[in-house]
Amino acid sequence: MSDPLDDADRAARHPHPALPAPTRRGFLKSAGAATGALATALPGTPAAAAPTTAAPPLPPPPRPAPPPRRITLTVNGARHELLVEARVTLLDALREHLALYGTKKGCDRGQCGACTVLVDGRRINSCLTLAVMQEDRAITTIEGLGRPGALHAMQAAFIEHDAFQCGYCTPGQICSAVALVQEARDGQASAITADLRQPAALDDDEIRERMSGNLCRCGAYPNIVKAVRVVAAIRPIA
Numbered sequence: 055m056s057d058p059l060d061d062a063d064r065a066a067r068h069p070h071p072a073l074p075a076p077t078r079r080g081f082l083k084s085a086g087a088a089t090g091a092l093a094t095a096l097p098g099t100p101a102a103a104a105p106t107t108a109a110p111p112l113p114p115p116p117r118p119a120p121p122p123r124r125i126t127l128t129v130n131g132a133r134h135e136l137l138v139e140a141r142v143t144l145l146d147a148l149r150e151h152l153a154l155y156g157t158k159k160g161c162d163r164g165q166c167g168a169c170t171v172l173v174d175g176r177r178i179n180s181c182l183t184l185a186v187m188q189e190d191r192a193i194t195t196i197e198g199l200g201r202p203g204a205l206h207a208m209q210a211a212f213i214e215h216d217a218f219q220c221g222y223c224t225p226g227q228i229c230s231a232v233a234l235v236q237e238a239r240d241g242q243a244s245a246i247t248a249d250l251r252q253p254a255a256l257d258d259d260e261i262r263e264r265m266s267g268n269l270c271r272c273g274a275y276p277n278i279v280k281a282v283r284v285v286a287a288i289r290p291i292a
């Protein structure tokens with residue numbers, strides 16, 4: 055029950071008659087609410103403690119690696135049984151399992167061509183294929199192209215025309231060049247072949263374009279092109 059005298063006094067002093075006149079009880083209520091809100095916002099007060107959040111779920115444990123597989127690779131005419139994990143590249147299988155170190159690892163990501171080998175006569179980057187994918191294929195590495203005293207024509211041309219300096223890229227260059235000559239003879243066009251109706255003549259531009267996947271840090275390109283051009287003019291080049 056409110057005091058009628060207080061009510062009359064408040065009404066007389068209230069400047070906005072259209073709004074309800076404030077009461078003492080209403081004032082105390084709103085003041086208490088404001089104080090509580092402030093306490094929750096201030097650090098160090100019990101009400102301001104950080105809200106608890108649920109811990110994120112743990113990631114699932116890693117799956118165990120699949121067991122190694124027994125595969126057979128035919129490399130340079132010889133069959134080899136290997137026990138390899140499915141993730142092993144052909145490049146690593148050649149080098150680490152078969153000790154064929156002629157095939158080089160440059161970038162290990164398909165950018166330099168140092169790892170080029172022939173698979174069924176086609177050149178591929180052996181760092182970009184898995185060994186388990188190459189069963190029942192004929193794989194040829196630089197060791198299988200020729201040997202001392204019986205070099206492949208391309209190997210001999212590289213030596214004769216001084217087509218290397220450090221030699222690191224050379225096995226890949228030679229494998230690539232051997233395939234390149236055959237590709238042109240089979241009528242395969244390159245990105246710059248002008249007339250697609252007939253086999254491209256292997257001029258220097260065609261050779262440069264077709265060898266563009268094989269990088270040489272020593273910059274032996276002019277002599278590499280010369281060696282390939284000379285061999286391309288020979289028929290056949292086995």
Ligand code: FES
Nearest residue numbers: 160161162167181
């Ligand atoms: S090592 Fe394969 S492309 Fe460079």
Ligand code: FES
Nearest residue numbers: 219221270271272
């Ligand atoms: S000869 Fe050295 S990288 Fe080609």
